Amino acid sequence: MLYIISAIDIEARAIIKYLNLKKTTDRPFETYQNEEVHLVISGVGKINAAGATSYLLKDTLKSYTHNDYAINIGICGSLNNKFNVGDLVLVNKVVDYERKRKYYTDILVEHNLKEGSIQSIDTLHSNYEFEEDLVDMESSAFFEIASKFLSVHQVYVLKIVSDKVSKNQPLERLTNKYIDELIRGKLEEILTFTKSVSSLLKQFQPLLQQQDEEIIKKISISLKLTFSQMKQFEKAYAYFKSNKKVSPLFLKEYFNYIPKSKKERDAIFEDLKTKLYK
Amino acid sequence: MKISKQNYTNETFSHIYIEKDALNYPLTNEITSKLNKSKIVYIDNYNEIFSRKNQNPFLQKLSPSLILAVNRGDFIYKGSPLCHDFEQQNFYYTNFIVNCLFDCDYCYLKGMNFSSHILFFVNLSDYFHEISRLINEIKERPERGQGKIYLSISYDSDILLFEGIYPFLKEWIDFAEANPLITIEIRTKSTNYKKFLNYSPLENLIITWSISPQEAIEKYEKNTPSLERRLLAISQLLQKGWKINLALDPILYIGENWQEKYKEFINSISKKINLKKINAITLGVFRIPVDYLKRFKKFFKSPIAFFPYQTTNGVSTYPEELKSEMIEFVYSELEKIYNKTNIYVV
Numbered sequence: 001m002l003y004i005i006s007a008i009d010i011e012a013r014a015i016i017k018y019l020n021l022k023k024t025t026d027r028p029f030e031t032y033q034n035e036e037v038h039l040v041i042s043g044v045g046k047i048n049a050a051g052a053t054s055y056l057l058k059d060t061l062k063s064y065t066h067n068d069y070a071i072n073i074g075i076c077g078s079l080n081n082k083f084n085v086g087d088l089v090l091v092n093k094v095v096d097y098e099r100k101r102k103y104y105t106d107i108l109v110e111h112n113l114k115e116g117s118i119q120s121i122d123t124l125h126s127n128y129e130f131e132e133d134l135v136d137m138e139s140s141a142f143f144e145i146a147s148k149f150l151s152v153h154q155v156y157v158l159k160i161v162s163d164k165v166s167k168n169q170p171l172e173r174l175t176n177k178y179i180d181e182l183i184r185g186k187l188e189e190i191l192t193f194t195k196s197v198s199s200l201l202k203q204f205q206p207l208l209q210q211q212d213e214e215i216i217k218k219i220s221i222s223l224k225l226t227f228s229q230m231k232q233f234e235k236a237y238a239y240f241k242s243n244k245k246v247s248p249l250f251l252k253e254y255f256n257y258i259p260k261s262k263k264e265r266d267a268i269f270e271d272l273k274t275k276l277y278k
Numbered sequence: 279m280k281i282s283k284q285n286y287t288n289e290t291f292s293h294i295y296i297e298k299d300a301l302n303y304p305l306t307n308e309i310t311s312k313l314n315k316s317k318i319v320y321i322d323n324y325n326e327i328f329s330r331k332n333q334n335p336f337l338q339k340l341s342p343s344l345i346l347a348v349n350r351g352d353f354i355y356k357g358s359p360l361c362h363d364f365e366q367q368n369f370y371y372t373n374f375i376v377n378c379l380f381d382c383d384y385c386y387l388k389g390m391n392f393s394s395h396i397l398f399f400v401n402l403s404d405y406f407h408e409i410s411r412l413i414n415e416i417k418e419r420p421e422r423g424q425g426k427i428y429l430s431i432s433y434d435s436d437i438l439l440f441e442g443i444y445p446f447l448k449e450w451i452d453f454a455e456a457n458p459l460i461t462i463e464i465r466t467k468s469t470n471y472k473k474f475l476n477y478s479p480l481e482n483l484i485i486t487w488s489i490s491p492q493e494a495i496e497k498y499e500k501n502t503p504s505l506e507r508r509l510l511a512i513s514q515l516l517q518k519g520w521k522i523n524l525a526l527d528p529i530l531y532i533g534e535n536w537q538e539k540y541k542e543f544i545n546s547i548s549k550k551i552n553l554k555k556i557n558a559i560t561l562g563v564f565r566i567p568v569d570y571l572k573r574f575k576k577f578f579k580s581p582i583a584f585f586p587y588q589t590t591n592g593v594s595t596y597p598e599e600l601k602s603e604m605i606e607f608v609y610s611e612l613e614k615i616y617n618k619t620n621i622y623v624v
Contacts, residue, residue, distance in 0.1 A: 093320075106343075239581055
């Protein structure tokens with residue numbers, strides 16, 4: 001599942017339309033989704049971004065597939081001459097400017113995007129130092145929270161440069177139309193990147209999948225295994241699957257077997273273990 | 279050094295994370311100029327990358343990044359009781375490179391480190407300074423083995439893999455030559471042996487080749503050279519007079535007919551190299567701190583992680599009976615063809 005967090009409605013509009021996402025909730029955050037993508041509009045600033053990220057990713061911890069990944073997509077200002085207005089940048093370093101915290105994604109996937117660093121600030125009017133390439137108001141909070149749910153190779157920040165920021169210069173006012181066009185212009189590149197991440201994650205799944213967990217659970221219940229036996233059973237199951245590269249589906253024959261005594265249960269359990277460790 | 283590239287993944291070292299302090303070292307420039315296509319990200323401290331808890335070291339193996347840092351902590355450590363000390367009183371190891379591009383299922387580094395990215399410490403001169411200090415300290419205390427030190431420099435990495443971008447070999451050879459009281463051991467599976475041909479063999483520099491049956495290599499030692507290539511490298515350096523050890527470590531349980539396979543393996547060694555010229559052979563079965571094994575189970579899919587080991591004093595290994603059987607079998611096969619006084623069991 002791809003999870004997208006954008007700060008304002010207009011940053012997400014083109015994505016919602018292109019992916020045909022349906023609105024699902026209004027509160028506490030506006031969310032949209034289809035079968036493969038969940039998107040939330042967080043509102044501006046770090047507190048909103050942290051809250052919305054947490055809200056959006058709350059179910060990922062239960063996932064067996066590890067196919068989940070989260071991306072903060074939006075516009076940002078450029079603090080130096082490395083990037084021009086309209087550039088799409090994959091952020092490789094996120095700095096929380098006020099808290100001096102730093103976050104780094106793991107860019108394991110091949111891509112053709114430009115890369116740069118970003119600093120997230122609390123307010124637009126503070127006289128901050130230009131320490132990184134880009135500036136926004138959400139990505140550090142997004143990254144900090146998202147990486148509590150996911151590994152760092154599943155968390156990305158993609159920003160499109162909307163304006164150049166200069167010291168002591170008033171900020172430009174950006175129109176909705178302008179922002180929408182910026183995002184639309186980069187949609188294809190964004191989606192090519194998300195496809196690569198998705199392919200990588202699909203290729204490498206954890207050893208035990210939902211089906212395996214179900215078999216272990218069913219047999220443990222049916223044979224009335226003790227807690228310690230269940231843990232041993234899990235290990236033996238994992239050994240079999242890692243060794244033979246297939247699930248021990250022959251175990252299904254034990255689904256409805258009810259042992260007549262503890263002695264019989266223990267004997268069956270030892271037999272099961274022997275088969276799995278063979 | 280060629281590492282197979284998966285679909286969708288970046289090249290090895292597509293990214294270099296550089297500590298700002300490491301920029302002051304010439305080695306940093308040398309490495310970055312050799313890897314001039316890599317993207318550079320500046321960091322304050324290598325632990326910002328290396329020690330993050332929410333990483334997936336299994337996936338990072340597909341596209342490891344490089345981290346250049348300055349070691350501000352310890353430079354040398356007392357050897358672990360899990361490693362072979364060759365009965366040396368002053369057995370130490372050091373790690374100026376951490377992690378490896380090989381992908382061995384049993385490697386303790388995968389349990390020890392949170393990351394599979396490769397870490398280079400660029401202040402190599404500080405290592406030499408600290409080791410010299412230790413040599414002098416021990417020299418003044420005759421009860422500590424007349425100042426002799428056995429120092430392994432590649433427990434936390436297969437350092438020969440990196441000689442092309444981190445030219446450390448000459449410096450260590452020069453150091454060994456200037457310090458006869460120290461014996462340096464380089465442990466490797468690589469076949470990057472040709473650089474040694476540029477130097478004269480040293481009495482106090484030992485290269486230990488870690489070797490396994492070809493079946494174990496294919497199954498559990500991804501990206502490593504074949505047994506045949508390793509034996510070829512060994513025979514080349516033996517001919518030139520280099521001091522070479524063999525490590526049959528870890529001996530792995532590779533199925534019910536493991537005896538047959540190990541017998542065949544030992545026969546093939548004796549056919550390909552002149553065992554009489556081998557300095558020593560060490561034997562040890564797979565063993566690992568139990569906490570590291572837990573991390574194996576969390577991330578890896580190899581049967582090595584899930585075998586029903588026994589744990590004693592925090593170390594997991596094969597059940598006692600199997601362990602003794604494995605050691606005794608390999609030992610007895612080896613002593614038929616090699617001087618048993620030079621076989622060491624860990």
